[in-house]
Amino acid sequence: MDLNADLGEGFGAWRLGDDEALLDVVTSANVACGFHAGDPSTMHRVCRRAAEKGVAVGAQVGYRDLAGFGRRRIDYDHDELRDDILYQIGALEAFCKAAGDRVRYVKPHGALYNTAAVDVVQSSAVVDAVVAYDPALPVLCQPGSVLAQRAVDAGLTVIGEGFADRGYLPDGRLVPRSAAGALVHDQRQVVRRAVRMATDGSVVAVDGSEVACPVRSICLHGDTPGAVDLAGSVRDGLRAAGLEVRPFAAGQDR
Template sequence: MHDDFPVTPIDLNADLGEGFGAWRLGDDDALLDVVTSANVACGFHAGDPSTMHRVCRAATAKGVAVGAQVGYRDLAGFGRRRIDYEFGELRDDVLYQIGALEAFCRAAGDRVRYVKPHGALYNTAAVDERQAEAVVAAVLAYDRALPLLCQPGSVLFATAEAAGLTAVGEGFADRGYLPDGRLVPRSRPDALVHDPATVVTRVTRMAADGEVVAADGTVVACPVRSICLHGDTPGAVELARAVRAGLVAASIPIQAF
Protein backbone atom coordinates (compact mmCIF):
# COMPACT_ATOMS: atom_id res chain seq x y z
CA MET A 1 0.00 0.00 0.00
CA HIS A 2 1.04 3.56 -0.63
CA ASP A 3 1.47 5.93 2.31
CA ASP A 4 2.16 9.16 0.43
CA PHE A 5 -1.46 10.01 -0.45
CA PRO A 6 -4.90 9.59 1.11
CA VAL A 7 -6.45 6.16 0.57
CA THR A 8 -9.74 6.16 -1.34
CA PRO A 9 -12.55 4.60 0.72
CA ILE A 10 -13.89 1.27 -0.50
CA ASP A 11 -17.51 0.14 -0.49
CA LEU A 12 -18.55 -3.42 0.37
CA ASN A 13 -21.69 -4.68 -1.40
CA ALA A 14 -23.61 -7.96 -1.38
CA ASP A 15 -26.63 -9.40 -3.20
CA LEU A 16 -29.46 -9.60 -0.69
CA GLY A 17 -33.15 -10.47 -0.66
CA GLU A 18 -32.64 -13.33 -3.10
CA GLY A 19 -35.11 -15.69 -1.48
CA PHE A 20 -38.57 -16.24 -2.89
CA GLY A 21 -41.74 -17.04 -0.98
CA ALA A 22 -40.96 -19.59 1.73
CA TRP A 23 -37.37 -20.01 0.54
CA ARG A 24 -34.49 -18.04 2.06
CA LEU A 25 -31.09 -17.72 0.40
CA GLY A 26 -28.16 -16.49 2.45
CA ASP A 27 -28.13 -14.66 5.79
CA ASP A 28 -29.28 -11.16 4.91
CA ASP A 29 -29.29 -9.85 8.47
CA ALA A 30 -25.74 -11.02 9.21
CA LEU A 31 -24.41 -9.54 5.95
CA LEU A 32 -26.08 -6.22 6.68
CA ASP A 33 -23.74 -5.93 9.67
CA VAL A 34 -20.73 -6.21 7.31
CA VAL A 35 -21.59 -4.44 4.05
CA THR A 36 -22.12 -0.75 3.30
CA SER A 37 -24.34 -1.32 0.24
CA ALA A 38 -27.11 -3.88 -0.33
CA ASN A 39 -28.00 -5.01 -3.86
CA VAL A 40 -31.63 -5.98 -3.31
CA ALA A 41 -33.26 -8.39 -5.77
CA CYS A 42 -36.31 -6.78 -7.38
CA GLY A 43 -38.52 -9.80 -8.05
CA PHE A 44 -37.47 -10.83 -11.57
CA HIS A 45 -34.54 -13.21 -10.98
CA ALA A 46 -35.23 -13.56 -7.25
CA GLY A 47 -37.04 -11.81 -4.43
CA ASP A 48 -40.68 -10.95 -3.87
CA PRO A 49 -42.56 -7.97 -2.41
CA SER A 50 -42.41 -9.11 1.22
CA THR A 51 -38.72 -9.95 0.96
CA MET A 52 -37.97 -6.59 -0.67
CA HIS A 53 -39.89 -4.81 2.08
CA ARG A 54 -38.10 -6.72 4.86
CA VAL A 55 -34.58 -6.17 3.47
CA CYS A 56 -35.14 -2.48 2.68
CA ARG A 57 -36.41 -1.90 6.19
CA ALA A 58 -33.47 -3.77 7.77
CA ALA A 59 -30.88 -2.07 5.55
CA THR A 60 -32.25 1.39 6.24
CA ALA A 61 -32.27 0.73 9.99
CA LYS A 62 -28.58 -0.18 9.84
CA GLY A 63 -27.57 2.73 7.60
CA VAL A 64 -26.76 0.50 4.61
CA ALA A 65 -27.32 2.01 1.14
CA VAL A 66 -29.92 0.12 -0.94
CA GLY A 67 -29.38 -0.49 -4.65
CA ALA A 68 -31.70 -2.06 -7.21
CA GLN A 69 -30.31 -5.45 -8.26
CA VAL A 70 -32.02 -5.73 -11.64
CA GLY A 71 -32.04 -8.96 -13.61
CA TYR A 72 -33.62 -10.95 -16.40
CA ARG A 73 -37.21 -12.11 -15.97
CA ASP A 74 -36.05 -15.62 -15.06
CA LEU A 75 -36.95 -16.91 -11.60
CA ALA A 76 -36.43 -20.54 -12.60
CA GLY A 77 -32.89 -19.87 -13.80
CA PHE A 78 -32.03 -17.38 -11.04
CA GLY A 79 -31.24 -14.86 -13.77
CA ARG A 80 -28.11 -16.74 -14.79
CA ARG A 81 -29.27 -17.69 -18.30
CA ARG A 82 -28.74 -15.18 -21.09
CA ILE A 83 -31.93 -13.88 -22.72
CA ASP A 84 -31.98 -12.02 -26.03
CA TYR A 85 -34.37 -9.14 -25.39
CA GLU A 86 -35.79 -6.48 -27.62
CA PHE A 87 -34.23 -3.17 -26.60
CA GLY A 88 -37.47 -1.60 -25.37
CA GLU A 89 -38.54 -4.69 -23.45
CA LEU A 90 -35.26 -4.93 -21.53
CA ARG A 91 -35.26 -1.18 -20.84
CA ASP A 92 -38.79 -1.39 -19.46
CA ASP A 93 -38.10 -4.52 -17.40
CA VAL A 94 -35.16 -2.76 -15.75
CA LEU A 95 -37.18 0.42 -15.23
CA TYR A 96 -40.02 -1.59 -13.66
CA GLN A 97 -37.66 -3.23 -11.19
CA ILE A 98 -36.12 0.07 -10.07
CA GLY A 99 -39.56 1.52 -9.50
CA ALA A 100 -40.74 -1.51 -7.54
CA LEU A 101 -37.79 -1.36 -5.16
CA GLU A 102 -38.19 2.41 -4.78
CA ALA A 103 -41.66 1.83 -3.29
CA PHE A 104 -40.22 -0.32 -0.52
CA CYS A 105 -37.30 2.04 0.04
CA ARG A 106 -39.74 4.91 0.50
CA ALA A 107 -41.83 2.82 2.89
CA ALA A 108 -38.64 2.27 4.90
CA GLY A 109 -37.82 5.99 4.88
CA ASP A 110 -35.09 5.98 2.25
CA ARG A 111 -34.67 5.71 -1.53
CA VAL A 112 -32.85 3.64 -4.14
CA ARG A 113 -29.22 4.81 -4.15
CA TYR A 114 -27.81 2.99 -7.21
CA VAL A 115 -28.46 0.26 -9.79
CA LYS A 116 -26.55 -2.98 -10.35
CA PRO A 117 -27.40 -5.64 -12.96
CA HIS A 118 -27.44 -9.25 -11.78
CA GLY A 119 -26.06 -12.49 -13.17
CA ALA A 120 -26.41 -13.06 -16.90
CA LEU A 121 -27.59 -9.49 -17.47
CA TYR A 122 -24.45 -8.20 -15.72
CA ASN A 123 -22.20 -10.41 -17.84
CA THR A 124 -24.05 -9.77 -21.11
CA ALA A 125 -24.25 -5.99 -20.69
CA ALA A 126 -20.51 -6.04 -19.99
CA VAL A 127 -19.86 -7.06 -23.62
CA ASP A 128 -23.12 -6.44 -25.55
CA GLU A 129 -23.71 -2.84 -26.62
CA ARG A 130 -27.47 -3.22 -27.15
CA GLN A 131 -28.16 -4.66 -23.72
CA ALA A 132 -25.82 -2.14 -22.12
CA GLU A 133 -27.72 0.65 -23.87
CA ALA A 134 -31.04 -0.73 -22.62
CA VAL A 135 -29.84 -0.79 -19.00
CA VAL A 136 -28.47 2.73 -19.30
CA ALA A 137 -31.69 3.96 -20.96
CA ALA A 138 -33.70 2.63 -18.01
CA VAL A 139 -31.52 4.43 -15.47
CA LEU A 140 -31.65 7.65 -17.50
CA ALA A 141 -35.43 7.41 -17.69
CA TYR A 142 -35.74 6.90 -13.94
CA ASP A 143 -33.08 9.18 -12.45
CA ARG A 144 -29.85 10.16 -14.19
CA ALA A 145 -28.32 10.89 -10.77
CA LEU A 146 -28.33 7.18 -9.88
CA PRO A 147 -24.86 5.58 -10.10
CA LEU A 148 -24.52 2.33 -12.05
CA LEU A 149 -22.39 -0.36 -10.40
CA CYS A 150 -20.55 -2.45 -13.00
CA GLN A 151 -17.18 -3.85 -14.07
CA PRO A 152 -14.47 -1.32 -14.94
CA GLY A 153 -13.43 -1.54 -18.58
CA SER A 154 -16.73 -3.13 -19.62
CA VAL A 155 -19.05 -2.02 -22.41
CA LEU A 156 -21.66 -1.14 -19.77
CA PHE A 157 -19.19 1.06 -17.89
CA ALA A 158 -18.23 2.94 -21.06
CA THR A 159 -21.86 3.26 -22.20
CA ALA A 160 -22.93 4.64 -18.84
CA GLU A 161 -20.15 7.23 -18.78
CA ALA A 162 -20.85 8.27 -22.37
CA ALA A 163 -24.48 8.89 -21.42
CA GLY A 164 -23.49 11.09 -18.48
CA LEU A 165 -24.18 8.56 -15.72
CA THR A 166 -21.80 7.88 -12.84
CA ALA A 167 -20.28 4.45 -13.43
CA VAL A 168 -18.80 2.88 -10.31
CA GLY A 169 -16.15 0.20 -10.82
CA GLU A 170 -16.77 -3.07 -8.99
CA GLY A 171 -14.42 -5.88 -8.06
CA PHE A 172 -15.28 -9.40 -6.89
CA ALA A 173 -13.76 -10.77 -3.72
CA ASP A 174 -14.10 -14.48 -4.47
CA ARG A 175 -14.36 -14.70 -8.26
CA GLY A 176 -11.53 -15.67 -10.60
CA TYR A 177 -10.49 -13.18 -13.30
CA LEU A 178 -9.47 -13.73 -16.92
CA PRO A 179 -6.42 -11.91 -18.36
CA ASP A 180 -8.76 -9.47 -20.17
CA GLY A 181 -10.39 -8.42 -16.90
CA ARG A 182 -13.59 -10.39 -17.33
CA LEU A 183 -14.75 -12.93 -14.75
CA VAL A 184 -13.92 -16.62 -15.14
CA PRO A 185 -17.14 -18.37 -16.33
CA ARG A 186 -18.96 -20.19 -13.52
CA SER A 187 -18.72 -23.40 -15.54
CA ARG A 188 -14.96 -23.54 -14.89
CA PRO A 189 -13.50 -25.08 -11.72
CA ASP A 190 -11.48 -21.92 -11.01
CA ALA A 191 -14.50 -19.61 -11.14
CA LEU A 192 -14.48 -19.17 -7.36
CA VAL A 193 -11.61 -18.48 -4.97
CA HIS A 194 -12.25 -20.45 -1.78
CA ASP A 195 -9.26 -19.78 0.50
CA PRO A 196 -10.16 -16.93 2.91
CA ALA A 197 -6.59 -15.65 3.25
CA THR A 198 -6.22 -15.47 -0.53
CA VAL A 199 -9.54 -13.63 -0.86
CA VAL A 200 -8.52 -11.06 1.77
CA THR A 201 -5.17 -10.48 0.03
CA ARG A 202 -6.88 -10.03 -3.34
CA VAL A 203 -9.43 -7.58 -1.97
CA THR A 204 -6.79 -5.50 -0.20
CA ARG A 205 -4.75 -5.32 -3.41
CA MET A 206 -7.79 -4.29 -5.46
CA ALA A 207 -8.72 -1.61 -2.94
CA ALA A 208 -5.21 -0.23 -2.41
CA ASP A 209 -3.58 -0.67 -5.81
CA GLY A 210 -6.43 -1.16 -8.31
CA GLU A 211 -5.18 -4.48 -9.62
CA VAL A 212 -5.89 -8.22 -9.35
CA VAL A 213 -4.01 -11.39 -10.25
CA ALA A 214 -5.83 -13.29 -13.03
CA ALA A 215 -6.27 -17.05 -13.18
CA ASP A 216 -3.18 -17.41 -15.37
CA GLY A 217 -1.00 -15.38 -13.01
CA THR A 218 -0.94 -12.12 -14.93
CA VAL A 219 -1.63 -8.85 -13.13
CA VAL A 220 -4.74 -7.09 -14.42
CA ALA A 221 -5.78 -3.47 -13.83
CA CYS A 222 -8.93 -3.41 -11.69
CA PRO A 223 -9.74 0.17 -10.59
CA VAL A 224 -12.68 -0.31 -8.22
CA ARG A 225 -14.63 1.68 -5.67
CA SER A 226 -16.77 -1.24 -4.50
CA ILE A 227 -16.13 -4.91 -3.70
CA CYS A 228 -18.85 -7.52 -4.13
CA LEU A 229 -19.13 -10.12 -1.38
CA HIS A 230 -21.26 -13.09 -2.37
CA GLY A 231 -23.94 -14.04 0.10
CA ASP A 232 -25.03 -17.36 -1.41
CA THR A 233 -21.81 -19.37 -1.14
CA PRO A 234 -20.81 -21.67 1.79
CA GLY A 235 -19.19 -19.69 4.61
CA ALA A 236 -20.23 -16.40 2.98
CA VAL A 237 -20.77 -14.49 6.22
CA GLU A 238 -17.46 -15.58 7.75
CA LEU A 239 -15.65 -14.68 4.52
CA ALA A 240 -17.32 -11.27 4.41
CA ARG A 241 -16.26 -10.58 7.99
CA ALA A 242 -12.70 -11.63 7.16
CA VAL A 243 -12.60 -9.27 4.17
CA ARG A 244 -13.85 -6.35 6.25
CA ALA A 245 -11.33 -7.10 8.99
CA GLY A 246 -8.55 -7.32 6.39
CA LEU A 247 -9.40 -3.90 4.99
CA VAL A 248 -9.51 -2.40 8.48
CA ALA A 249 -6.11 -3.94 9.25
CA ALA A 250 -4.74 -2.38 6.04
CA SER A 251 -6.09 1.03 7.13
CA ILE A 252 -8.43 1.23 4.13
CA PRO A 253 -11.58 3.24 4.96
CA ILE A 254 -14.88 1.43 4.34
CA GLN A 255 -17.94 3.44 3.32
CA ALA A 256 -20.74 3.43 0.74
CA PHE A 257 -19.76 5.02 -2.55
Protein backbone atom coordinates in the same frame (compact mmCIF):
# COMPACT_ATOMS: atom_id res chain seq x y z
CA MET B 1 -13.92 1.42 0.18
CA ASP B 2 -17.46 0.10 -0.15
CA LEU B 3 -18.34 -3.54 0.54
CA ASN B 4 -21.46 -4.85 -1.20
CA ALA B 5 -23.39 -8.12 -1.31
CA ASP B 6 -26.41 -9.50 -3.15
CA LEU B 7 -29.33 -9.72 -0.72
CA GLY B 8 -33.03 -10.52 -0.75
CA GLU B 9 -32.53 -13.41 -3.14
CA GLY B 10 -35.02 -15.76 -1.54
CA PHE B 11 -38.49 -16.29 -2.92
CA GLY B 12 -41.59 -17.04 -0.88
CA ALA B 13 -40.79 -19.70 1.73
CA TRP B 14 -37.33 -20.27 0.21
CA ARG B 15 -34.46 -18.30 1.80
CA LEU B 16 -31.02 -17.85 0.31
CA GLY B 17 -28.18 -16.50 2.43
CA ASP B 18 -28.27 -14.75 5.80
CA ASP B 19 -29.50 -11.26 4.93
CA GLU B 20 -29.72 -10.12 8.55
CA ALA B 21 -26.14 -11.06 9.39
CA LEU B 22 -24.71 -9.64 6.17
CA LEU B 23 -26.43 -6.31 6.80
CA ASP B 24 -24.24 -6.01 9.90
CA VAL B 25 -21.11 -6.26 7.74
CA VAL B 26 -21.66 -4.76 4.28
CA THR B 27 -22.12 -1.08 3.49
CA SER B 28 -24.22 -1.53 0.35
CA ALA B 29 -26.95 -4.08 -0.39
CA ASN B 30 -27.81 -5.12 -3.94
CA VAL B 31 -31.45 -6.10 -3.43
CA ALA B 32 -33.14 -8.50 -5.86
CA CYS B 33 -36.22 -6.88 -7.41
CA GLY B 34 -38.45 -9.89 -8.08
CA PHE B 35 -37.38 -10.95 -11.58
CA HIS B 36 -34.43 -13.29 -10.98
CA ALA B 37 -35.22 -13.66 -7.25
CA GLY B 38 -36.98 -11.86 -4.45
CA ASP B 39 -40.62 -11.10 -3.72
CA PRO B 40 -42.49 -8.11 -2.25
CA SER B 41 -42.27 -9.25 1.37
CA THR B 42 -38.57 -10.04 1.07
CA MET B 43 -37.86 -6.71 -0.61
CA HIS B 44 -39.80 -4.89 2.11
CA ARG B 45 -37.99 -6.69 4.92
CA VAL B 46 -34.49 -6.14 3.51
CA CYS B 47 -35.08 -2.48 2.67
CA ARG B 48 -36.42 -1.82 6.17
CA ARG B 49 -33.50 -3.52 7.88
CA ALA B 50 -30.97 -1.83 5.57
CA ALA B 51 -32.42 1.58 6.40
CA GLU B 52 -32.23 0.81 10.12
CA LYS B 53 -28.56 -0.16 9.81
CA GLY B 54 -27.49 2.66 7.47
CA VAL B 55 -26.74 0.34 4.57
CA ALA B 56 -27.19 1.84 1.10
CA VAL B 57 -29.72 -0.05 -1.05
CA GLY B 58 -29.19 -0.61 -4.76
CA ALA B 59 -31.55 -2.15 -7.30
CA GLN B 60 -30.14 -5.52 -8.35
CA VAL B 61 -31.91 -5.77 -11.71
CA GLY B 62 -31.93 -9.00 -13.71
CA TYR B 63 -33.55 -11.03 -16.42
CA ARG B 64 -37.12 -12.25 -16.01
CA ASP B 65 -35.86 -15.73 -15.07
CA LEU B 66 -36.84 -17.03 -11.64
CA ALA B 67 -36.30 -20.65 -12.69
CA GLY B 68 -32.72 -19.98 -13.79
CA PHE B 69 -31.91 -17.45 -11.04
CA GLY B 70 -31.07 -14.96 -13.77
CA ARG B 71 -27.92 -16.83 -14.72
CA ARG B 72 -29.04 -17.80 -18.23
CA ARG B 73 -28.50 -15.30 -21.02
CA ILE B 74 -31.68 -14.05 -22.68
CA ASP B 75 -31.61 -12.19 -26.00
CA TYR B 76 -33.98 -9.32 -25.29
CA ASP B 77 -35.30 -6.60 -27.52
CA HIS B 78 -33.74 -3.33 -26.33
CA ASP B 79 -37.01 -1.66 -25.38
CA GLU B 80 -38.36 -4.71 -23.57
CA LEU B 81 -35.21 -5.06 -21.47
CA ARG B 82 -35.15 -1.33 -20.73
CA ASP B 83 -38.75 -1.48 -19.51
CA ASP B 84 -38.14 -4.61 -17.42
CA ILE B 85 -35.24 -2.83 -15.70
CA LEU B 86 -37.25 0.35 -15.21
CA TYR B 87 -40.05 -1.72 -13.64
CA GLN B 88 -37.65 -3.35 -11.19
CA ILE B 89 -36.10 -0.07 -10.05
CA GLY B 90 -39.55 1.38 -9.44
CA ALA B 91 -40.69 -1.65 -7.47
CA LEU B 92 -37.70 -1.49 -5.14
CA GLU B 93 -38.08 2.26 -4.77
CA ALA B 94 -41.55 1.73 -3.30
CA PHE B 95 -40.15 -0.40 -0.49
CA CYS B 96 -37.23 1.95 0.08
CA LYS B 97 -39.70 4.83 0.38
CA ALA B 98 -41.79 2.85 2.87
CA ALA B 99 -38.60 2.41 4.92
CA GLY B 100 -37.83 6.13 4.79
CA ASP B 101 -35.04 5.84 2.22
CA ARG B 102 -34.56 5.57 -1.54
CA VAL B 103 -32.73 3.49 -4.14
CA ARG B 104 -29.11 4.66 -4.19
CA TYR B 105 -27.70 2.90 -7.27
CA VAL B 106 -28.33 0.21 -9.90
CA LYS B 107 -26.40 -3.00 -10.46
CA PRO B 108 -27.22 -5.71 -13.03
CA HIS B 109 -27.34 -9.30 -11.81
CA GLY B 110 -25.92 -12.57 -13.12
CA ALA B 111 -26.15 -13.15 -16.86
CA LEU B 112 -27.33 -9.59 -17.44
CA TYR B 113 -24.23 -8.30 -15.64
CA ASN B 114 -21.94 -10.41 -17.81
CA THR B 115 -23.80 -9.71 -21.05
CA ALA B 116 -24.06 -5.96 -20.51
CA ALA B 117 -20.31 -5.93 -19.89
CA VAL B 118 -19.69 -6.85 -23.54
CA ASP B 119 -22.97 -6.27 -25.43
CA VAL B 120 -23.93 -2.83 -26.77
CA VAL B 121 -27.68 -3.51 -27.01
CA GLN B 122 -28.12 -4.82 -23.47
CA SER B 123 -25.76 -2.29 -21.90
CA SER B 124 -27.68 0.47 -23.67
CA ALA B 125 -30.95 -0.89 -22.28
CA VAL B 126 -29.54 -0.75 -18.74
CA VAL B 127 -28.27 2.79 -19.25
CA ASP B 128 -31.49 4.01 -20.87
CA ALA B 129 -33.55 2.63 -17.96
CA VAL B 130 -31.39 4.44 -15.41
CA VAL B 131 -31.47 7.68 -17.39
CA ALA B 132 -35.25 7.45 -17.67
CA TYR B 133 -35.69 6.79 -13.96
CA ASP B 134 -33.08 9.05 -12.38
CA PRO B 135 -29.84 10.16 -14.09
CA ALA B 136 -28.37 10.83 -10.64
CA LEU B 137 -28.29 7.09 -9.84
CA PRO B 138 -24.80 5.57 -10.12
CA VAL B 139 -24.28 2.33 -12.03
CA LEU B 140 -22.24 -0.35 -10.25
CA CYS B 141 -20.37 -2.47 -12.80
CA GLN B 142 -17.02 -3.83 -13.97
CA PRO B 143 -14.48 -1.11 -14.77
CA GLY B 144 -13.59 -0.93 -18.45
CA SER B 145 -16.72 -2.80 -19.53
CA VAL B 146 -19.03 -1.81 -22.38
CA LEU B 147 -21.66 -0.96 -19.76
CA ALA B 148 -19.25 1.34 -17.96
CA GLN B 149 -18.41 3.17 -21.18
CA ARG B 150 -22.05 3.50 -22.27
CA ALA B 151 -22.96 4.84 -18.83
CA VAL B 152 -20.16 7.42 -18.91
CA ASP B 153 -21.21 8.48 -22.41
CA ALA B 154 -24.75 9.04 -21.09
CA GLY B 155 -23.49 11.22 -18.26
CA LEU B 156 -24.06 8.67 -15.50
CA THR B 157 -21.74 8.07 -12.56
CA VAL B 158 -19.94 4.73 -12.83
CA ILE B 159 -18.68 2.90 -9.75
CA GLY B 160 -16.05 0.29 -10.55
CA GLU B 161 -16.67 -3.04 -8.82
CA GLY B 162 -14.30 -5.89 -8.01
CA PHE B 163 -15.05 -9.48 -7.00
CA ALA B 164 -12.78 -10.82 -4.29
CA ASP B 165 -14.28 -14.31 -4.45
CA ARG B 166 -14.45 -14.70 -8.25
CA GLY B 167 -11.75 -15.66 -10.73
CA TYR B 168 -10.72 -13.25 -13.49
CA LEU B 169 -9.73 -13.89 -17.09
CA PRO B 170 -6.67 -12.09 -18.51
CA ASP B 171 -8.96 -9.65 -20.37
CA GLY B 172 -10.62 -8.55 -17.13
CA ARG B 173 -13.84 -10.53 -17.52
CA LEU B 174 -15.03 -12.94 -14.85
CA VAL B 175 -14.36 -16.65 -15.31
CA PRO B 176 -17.68 -18.30 -16.28
CA ARG B 177 -19.24 -20.15 -13.36
CA SER B 178 -19.16 -23.36 -15.38
CA ALA B 179 -15.36 -23.20 -15.74
CA ALA B 180 -12.55 -24.14 -13.38
CA GLY B 181 -11.32 -21.24 -11.28
CA ALA B 182 -14.64 -19.40 -11.28
CA LEU B 183 -14.81 -19.21 -7.49
CA VAL B 184 -12.11 -18.45 -4.92
CA HIS B 185 -12.78 -20.42 -1.74
CA ASP B 186 -9.72 -19.81 0.43
CA GLN B 187 -10.57 -17.08 2.95
CA ARG B 188 -7.06 -15.69 3.25
CA GLN B 189 -6.74 -15.48 -0.51
CA VAL B 190 -10.08 -13.68 -0.81
CA VAL B 191 -8.96 -11.11 1.77
CA ARG B 192 -5.62 -10.59 0.01
CA ARG B 193 -7.38 -10.11 -3.33
CA ALA B 194 -9.81 -7.59 -1.82
CA VAL B 195 -7.02 -5.56 -0.25
CA ARG B 196 -5.00 -5.62 -3.47
CA MET B 197 -7.94 -4.40 -5.53
CA ALA B 198 -8.68 -1.66 -3.00
CA THR B 199 -5.10 -0.42 -2.61
CA ASP B 200 -3.40 -1.22 -5.91
CA GLY B 201 -6.34 -1.35 -8.32
CA SER B 202 -5.32 -4.73 -9.71
CA VAL B 203 -6.11 -8.44 -9.46
CA VAL B 204 -4.27 -11.61 -10.47
CA ALA B 205 -6.02 -13.51 -13.27
CA VAL B 206 -6.31 -17.31 -13.47
CA ASP B 207 -3.25 -17.46 -15.75
CA GLY B 208 -1.12 -15.52 -13.24
CA SER B 209 -1.16 -12.25 -15.16
CA GLU B 210 -1.96 -8.94 -13.48
CA VAL B 211 -5.19 -7.24 -14.56
CA ALA B 212 -6.03 -3.60 -13.90
CA CYS B 213 -9.10 -3.42 -11.65
CA PRO B 214 -9.67 0.12 -10.32
CA VAL B 215 -12.61 -0.23 -7.95
CA ARG B 216 -14.59 1.72 -5.36
CA SER B 217 -16.68 -1.24 -4.24
CA ILE B 218 -15.92 -4.90 -3.58
CA CYS B 219 -18.61 -7.56 -3.95
CA LEU B 220 -18.99 -10.75 -1.95
CA HIS B 221 -21.71 -13.21 -2.83
CA GLY B 222 -24.29 -13.79 -0.11
CA ASP B 223 -25.06 -17.32 -1.33
CA THR B 224 -21.46 -18.50 -0.89
CA PRO B 225 -20.97 -21.00 1.98
CA GLY B 226 -19.57 -19.08 4.96
CA ALA B 227 -20.45 -15.76 3.33
CA VAL B 228 -20.94 -13.88 6.61
CA ASP B 229 -17.57 -14.89 8.08
CA LEU B 230 -15.90 -14.20 4.74
CA ALA B 231 -17.42 -10.74 4.48
CA GLY B 232 -16.33 -9.96 8.03
CA SER B 233 -12.78 -11.04 7.29
CA VAL B 234 -12.66 -8.90 4.16
CA ARG B 235 -13.95 -5.90 6.08
CA ASP B 236 -11.34 -6.44 8.80
CA GLY B 237 -8.64 -6.83 6.16
CA LEU B 238 -9.58 -3.56 4.46
CA ARG B 239 -9.53 -1.72 7.76
CA ALA B 240 -6.18 -3.26 8.70
CA ALA B 241 -4.84 -1.89 5.40
CA GLY B 242 -5.85 1.60 6.53
CA LEU B 243 -9.03 1.89 4.48
CA GLU B 244 -12.32 3.32 5.72
CA VAL B 245 -15.19 0.99 4.86
CA ARG B 246 -18.26 3.02 3.92
CA PRO B 247 -20.95 3.27 1.23
CA PHE B 248 -19.95 4.88 -2.05
CA ALA B 249 -23.47 6.30 -2.48
CA ALA B 250 -23.91 9.87 -1.22
CA GLY B 251 -25.96 10.51 1.87
CA GLN B 252 -25.19 7.24 3.64
CA ASP B 253 -22.85 6.51 6.51
CA ARG B 254 -22.09 3.50 8.68
